[in-house]
Amino acid sequence: MTTSKRRKPFALWLGAALLLALSVLAVVAPIIWGDSAAALSSEVRGGPSAEHLLGTDPLGRDVLDRTLVAARLTLAMAAVTTLIAVGGGIVLGATIVVAGRRVRGLGERLIDLMIAYPPIIVALSITAIFRPSVGSVVVAIGLAFVPQFARLTNTLASSVSSKDYVVVARLVGLRPTRLLFRHVIPNLAGPLLVLTSVGFASAIITLSGLSFIGLGVQEPSYDWGRLLAQALQDLGVNPIEAFGPGIAILITGLAAGLLGDGLNQFLDPRGPVRRRRRRRAATSGGADARTPHAALLAPAPDAVVSVRDLTIAASPESVGAPLVRGVSLDVRAGEILGIVGESGSGKSLTAMAIARLLAPGLHWSAETLSINGADVSDAREQTPVRLATDVGVVFQDPSSCFNPARHVGPQITEVARVHQGLSKRAANELAIERLREARVSSPEVRMRQYPHELSGGMRQRAMIAMALLTSPSLLIADEPTTALDVTVQADVLQLLHRISTTRNMAIVLISHDIKVVSTLCHRVCVMYAGRIVEELTVEDLREGRVCHPYTRALLDAAPRLEPSARQVPLIPLPGRPPQPDQPIVGCAFADRCPLVTDRCRQEDPALRALPRGGVAACHVSTGPLEDLLVTQ
Amino acid sequence: MSPSEAAPVLRHQADGFALSAVGVSAGYGGGRRSRDVLHDIDLSVPAGQTLGIVGESGSGKSTLARALVGQLRPSAGKILLGDVEISALRGRRLRENRRRIQLIPQDPYASLDPRMTIRRALYEAIDPQGRRPAQAAARISELLATVSLDPDVASRYPHEFSGGQRQRIAIARALAVQPEVIIADEVTSALDSSVQAEVLNLLRSIQARTAITMLFITHDLSVANYMCDEVAVLYLGRLVEKGSSRLLFSPDHPYTRRLVDSIPNPRAGLSGLSAPEITGGEGADPANPPAGCAFHPRCPNGPRLRDDRERCITERPELLPRWDDTGDGDHRSAACHFPLSEVRAGLGD
Numbered sequence: 001m002t003t004s005k006r007r008k009p010f011a012l013w014l015g016a017a018l019l020l021a022l023s024v025l026a027v028v029a030p031i032i033w034g035d036s037a038a039a040l041s042s043e044v045r046g047g048p049s050a051e052h053l054l055g056t057d058p059l060g061r062d063v064l065d066r067t068l069v070a071a072r073l074t075l076a077m078a079a080v081t082t083l084i085a086v087g088g089g090i091v092l093g094a095t096i097v098v099a100g101r102r103v104r105g106l107g108e109r110l111i112d113l114m115i116a117y118p119p120i121i122v123a124l125s126i127t128a129i130f131r132p133s134v135g136s137v138v139v140a141i142g143l144a145f146v147p148q149f150a151r152l153t154n155t156l157a158s159s160v161s162s163k164d165y166v167v168v169a170r171l172v173g174l175r176p177t178r179l180l181f182r183h184v185i186p187n188l189a190g191p192l193l194v195l196t197s198v199g200f201a202s203a204i205i206t207l208s209g210l211s212f213i214g215l216g217v218q219e220p221s222y223d224w225g226r227l228l229a230q231a232l233q234d235l236g237v238n239p240i241e242a243f244g245p246g247i248a249i250l251i252t253g254l255a256a257g258l259l260g261d262g263l264n265q266f267l268d269p270r271g272p273v274r275r276r277r278r279r280r281a282a283t284s285g286g287a288d289a290r291t292p293h294a295a296l297l298a299p300a301p302d303a304v305v306s307v308r309d310l311t312i313a314a315s316p317e318s319v320g321a322p323l324v325r326g327v328s329l330d331v332r333a334g335e336i337l338g339i340v341g342e343s344g345s346g347k348s349l350t351a352m353a354i355a356r357l358l359a360p361g362l363h364w365s366a367e368t369l370s371i372n373g374a375d376v377s378d379a380r381e382q383t384p385v386r387l388a389t390d391v392g393v394v395f396q397d398p399s400s401c402f403n404p405a406r407h408v409g410p411q412i413t414e415v416a417r418v419h420q421g422l423s424k425r426a427a428n429e430l431a432i433e434r435l436r437e438a439r440v441s442s443p444e445v446r447m448r449q450y451p452h453e454l455s456g457g458m459r460q461r462a463m464i465a466m467a468l469l470t471s472p473s474l475l476i477a478d479e480p481t482t483a484l485d486v487t488v489q490a491d492v493l494q495l496l497h498r499i500s501t502t503r504n505m506a507i508v509l510i511s512h513d514i515k516v517v518s519t520l521c522h523r524v525c526v527m528y529a530g531r532i533v534e535e536l537t538v539e540d541l542r543e544g545r546v547c548h549p550y551t552r553a554l555l556d557a558a559p560r561l562e563p564s565a566r567q568v569p570l571i572p573l574p575g576r577p578p579q580p581d582q583p584i585v586g587c588a589f590a591d592r593c594p595l596v597t598d599r600c601r602q603e604d605p606a607l608r609a610l611p612r613g614g615v616a617a618c619h620v621s622t623g624p625l626e627d628l629l630v631t632q
Numbered sequence: 633m634s635p636s637e638a639a640p641v642l643r644h645q646a647d648g649f650a651l652s653a654v655g656v657s658a659g660y661g662g663g664r665r666s667r668d669v670l671h672d673i674d675l676s677v678p679a680g681q682t683l684g685i686v687g688e689s690g691s692g693k694s695t696l697a698r699a700l701v702g703q704l705r706p707s708a709g710k711i712l713l714g715d716v717e718i719s720a721l722r723g724r725r726l727r728e729n730r731r732r733i734q735l736i737p738q739d740p741y742a743s744l745d746p747r748m749t750i751r752r753a754l755y756e757a758i759d760p761q762g763r764r765p766a767q768a769a770a771r772i773s774e775l776l777a778t779v780s781l782d783p784d785v786a787s788r789y790p791h792e793f794s795g796g797q798r799q800r801i802a803i804a805r806a807l808a809v810q811p812e813v814i815i816a817d818e819v820t821s822a823l824d825s826s827v828q829a830e831v832l833n834l835l836r837s838i839q840a841r842t843a844i845t846m847l848f849i850t851h852d853l854s855v856a857n858y859m860c861d862e863v864a865v866l867y868l869g870r871l872v873e874k875g876s877s878r879l880l881f882s883p884d885h886p887y888t889r890r891l892v893d894s895i896p897n898p899r900a901g902l903s904g905l906s907a908p909e910i911t912g913g914e915g916a917d918p919a920n921p922p923a924g925c926a927f928h929p930r931c932p933n934g935p936r937l938r939d940d941r942e943r944c945i946t947e948r949p950e951l952l953p954r955w956d957d958t959g960d961g962d963h964r965s966a967a968c969h970f971p972l973s974e975v976r977a978g979l980g981d
């Protein structure tokens with residue numbers, strides 16, 4: 001486990017320091033500069049000078065001094081206003097949440113009604129009714145903002161209350177008030193702090209606004225708003241006069257925002273943590289094991305895709321082993337190659353490297369990476385057009401791949417219009433044909449629908465249609481059925497099979513589910529910790545003739561729909577795969593392997609042909625492993 | 633209570649059921665806008681056994697779970713837990729009885745309060761009144777050991793754990809309450825298949841040891857087959873078939889058949905997968921299901937493909953006890969006008 005220590009965010013420090021400085025200023029400024037701020041001089045509406053850094057006002061008073069002195073009144077008023085607004089809002093909002101269903105409905109409607117009036121209008125009406133004064137303006141603005149804060153508290157609290165952990169705590173038998181204080185409020189604290197700081201900033205601005213139009217602070221008192229109002233009258237003559245109060249308002253708002261944000265980060269246990277960096281191990285595993293694997297595969301001139309020695313790392317000097325270590329594979333036309341392994345084993349990275357869709361931060365290299373015989377491994381060679389039309393990709397989550405704000409049709413036809421220069425009409429006809437091929441019902445209608453109007457299975461089929469649009473020679477399907485229902489999954493698997501036979505297309509199917517790959521694929525690569533640890537035909541996989549202990553473990557952990565399955569306990573895989581920041585020494589599977597020997601911990605096994613048949617990366621296995629339990 | 637109202641309670645108790653739903657309907661949205669997505673559910677779980685609830689997403693599995701634990705008030709029917717009708721309780725009495733049935737939710741990333749250490753979460757489950765009994769610390773270590781976690785992890789926060797570990801913590805918390813019934817809602821569907829086996833075995837061993845009653849919700853029939861004594865199949869908010877889990881190997885309802893045939897079967901390869909679905913039937917709304925048999929737009933034996941099945945559109949099939957042709961002597965029932973066993977026996981045509 002990584003040791004972690006909470007770190008106080010920089011924003012928190014800065015915000016707290018600024019606000020502290022402002023508070024100190026508010027206390028001491030009137031004492032120190034009170035007299036000089038009131039002193040009149042003959043220099044009326046003067047520009048900046050050594051004596052008056054920020055100039056003087058129409059009565060010749062020093063603007064800098066007056067700005068400093070006004071801090072006390074301004075900040076005090078803003079603080080009280082925020083207290084009224086936020087305090088009132090939280091109490092009202094939380095009361096409505098814990099109250100019974102009736103009160104809740106009524107309260108929510110009341111807030112809706114109150115919120116319909118803009119706070120500034122409410123504040124104006126209240127101050128107009130009472131006489132404008134410091135007290136009335138503070139109360140007026142505070143009250144005017146209560147409904148907004150009540151609404152926000154209410155929304156936040158209801159969203160937290162519907163969280164699974166609150167539901168479970170209720171089942172445990174917690175009383176409603178305890179539930180509120182223990183689970184709801186703590187999880188609200190963060191957002192509410194941010195809210196408070198926003199409230200503080202808007203209180204300052206609204207207060208200044210009211211003073212500005214003469215409804216707030218009255219002569220001879222003055223706050224930043226009044227100073228600003230005065231300065232704006234003189235703007236044509238002496239623009240520097242506005243600078244002091246303006247910048248003061250800005251800094252205060254900023255400080256409040258930083259503090260709120262910083263506190264929110266700090267209070268969250270999931271917040272930024274400092275991980276103790278591990279030293280890079282002297283021997284980084286995998287490097288020597290690469291070449292034998294590549295040599296094992298005979299060159300395949302007829303392959304649609306050919307990969308040799310693909311290595312992907314987070315960055316050249318990153319700690320830990322590379323994310324993908326020396327992967328080599330071929331896929332021929334009409335062949336479905338399966339890649340199976342736990343999440344994090346490098347399946348998607350491998351596929352994305354083939355499609356040249358790796359995230360920008362990743363570094364990769366390969367001895368060969370060719371598609372249809374054309375080398376695409378040279379990172380400098382720009383072949384995005386060919387790739388966009390040669391490789392189709394289908395992702396796990398179709399909803400995240402479509403832009404929710406656009407119709408499905410134009411998104412499907414985009415590639416054809418942009419890269420192949422098809423007319424809109426021709427592209428549409430092509431898209432409808434592909435949708436029909438992907439068994440999407442009423443394709444013409446779907447083209448004009450938004451993604452959310454399609455069911456999950458329908459969206460996945462639309463994505464397959466999109467991937468097929470340019471008749472690519474390779475289709476990469478990355479967990480295409482993981483998010484789908486079993487019934488829809490069966491249909492999508494059938495569809496992929498049909499596409500592979502009718503189009504004689506090469507398909508790479510990635511899945512964490514060994515049952516899925518063994519149902520659909522012709523050949524299967526098993527990946528573990530960034531390497532291919534076994535490569536086998538689907539017949540061998542179906543018959544259980546597997547050679548690597550990891551493949552065996554995947555099979556033994558998967559439940560089967562067979563009458564006897566209940567009596568045969570599944571064998572779980574102990575432990576977890578190595579984490580990305582961990583260096584790998586020896587066989588990456590050693591910590592979880594029932595056959596582990598001393599040699600395994602020192603030497604990374606190369607992928608090799610085993611004496612009794614099969615291809616696996618294991619020191620111990622000599623061929624198909626029947627049942628690990630028996631072997632032990 | 634009138635005699636007719638008391639009858640289901642008595643039958644439920646006499647037959648040794650730990651949990652029963654009698655004619656339960658439930659839905660979302662209050663007042664006049666409310667829409668039922670569960671319709672007229674009848675089911676009983678014998679004490680100490682596991683009942684599987686299977687069906688596609690949106691079929692109402694989670695809604696049923698929420699109704700059974702009292703999170704959602706049924707719009708009709710009653711829920712019986714041991715000796716009480718829990719759906720009739722309110723306030724304090726409800727709170728006291730709630731502890732007898734616990735839920736393990738689907739998403740291990742949402743079911744633990746991110747701001748609470750594992751220790752506090754377990755404390756709370758052991759004693760929600762917060763009196764911190766002296767034995768609590770020992771009990772927490774014991775619970776963590778039960779789910780194969782090191783007692784040292786108690787001081788950690790949920791984000792420090794993997795999905796499989798979180799799910800084990802969620803199980804430990806449910807056990808901490810010492811309930812009579814546990815409802816596990818798709819507890820392994822968010823996990824890697826290699827971690828899934830571990831959680832399934834854990835639940836099985838707990839059940840073998842404590843004879844707790846379990847309701848196991850899943851969309852994966854191979855998991856249901858591994859875990860459950862009995863299964864009930866939900867389609868668009870209605871039960872379409874239920875009985876011993878052996879029925880999965882000779883289902884009577886075409887929908888159950890469709891689910892079974894959708895499970896990838898490596899031994900059979902692609903030929904084992906069901907023929908692609910008749911398109912056009914997907915995305916039906918459980919609050920507004922098709923008339924007659926709700927499955928009729930998708931049914932391979934139904935009116936879309938056969939002219940003589942008008943009845944499937946006009947008349948809703950009831951869930952009726954079926955003759956079991958497997959020779960196991962199992963009880964089972966199905967809601968279909970043309971059950972597959974009769975088709976198999978040549979009686980249906």
Ligand SMILES: Nc1ncnc2c1ncn2[C@@H]1O[C@H](COP(=O)(O)OP(=O)(O)O)[C@@H](O)[C@H]1O
Pocket residue numbers: 660661669687688689690691692693694695696917918919
């Ligand atoms: N909180 C909710 N509000 C409104 N409708 C809901 C809510 N939760 C679920 N539903 C609807 O109820 C139906 C059944 O959902 P659910 O019980 O979650 O099914 P399952 O668990 O079988 O996937 C679906 O149509 C779903 O959209």
Ligand code: SF4
Pocket residue numbers: 548549550587588589590591593594595596597600605617618619620621
């Ligand atoms: S090399 Fe050793 S540790 Fe690795 S899989 Fe083979 S037996 Fe297990």
Ligand code: SF4
Pocket residue numbers: 885886887925926927928931932933934935941944949967968969970971
């Ligand atoms: S009642 Fe008719 S439509 Fe419904 S499942 Fe049976 S045969 Fe199919």
Ligand SMILES: [Mg+2]
Pocket residue numbers: 693694738818
């Ligand atoms: Mg669900």
